[in-house]
Amino acid sequence: MKKILVLNGPNLNLLGVREKSIYGSRDFLSYFEELKQRFDTVHLEYYQSNSEGALIDKIHAVGFEYDGIVINAGAYTHTSVAIGDAIAAINTPVIEVHISNVHQREAFRHHSFLAKNCKGVICGFGLDSYRLGIEALLA
Numbered sequence: 001m002k003k004i005l006v007l008n009g010p011n012l013n014l015l016g017v018r019e020k021s022i023y024g025s026r027d028f029l030s031y032f033e034e035l036k037q038r039f040d041t042v043h044l045e046y047y048q049s050n051s052e053g054a055l056i057d058k059i060h061a062v063g064f065e066y067d068g069i070v071i072n073a074g075a076y077t078h079t080s081v082a083i084g085d086a087i088a089a090i091n092t093p094v095i096e097v098h099i100s101n102v103h104q105r106e107a108f109r110h111h112s113f114l115a116k117n118c119k120g121v122i123c124g125f126g127l128d129s130y131r132l133g134i135e136a137l138l139a
């Protein structure tokens with residue numbers, strides 16, 4: 001059975017509560033349950049942290065064993081050389097995802113320190129960005 005980690009960064013624990021006009025009104029845990037049902041032949045694991053170091057530790061922990069990582073690093077996407085380096089250091093393919101279309105937002109969100117080390121980037125499809133990321137890893 002393939003193993004895929006869905007990894008969320010800072011403030012994504014507040015989905016369904018924060019900035020609904022950008023991120024929607026749905027919480028992530030209920031959406032993740034739907035993902036697990038949809039991909040029932042895949043071992044999906046979920047981890048969220050507001051801490052950069054914890055995200056890096058999790059990438060290191062699964063980055064040589066799992067079949068893929070779908071990461072939404074939140075604001076760390078645009079600031080963290082360290083998370084980008086952690087992705088570069090592992091063998092597991094990584095798909096960067098974003099709920100919103102970051103290119104329609106503030107200019108600082110147009111640059112990703114992760115993207116060059118990822119297999120691909122998906123943004124702007126709401127929570128379905130995660131589904132698309134999983135499908136890309138399974139293709």
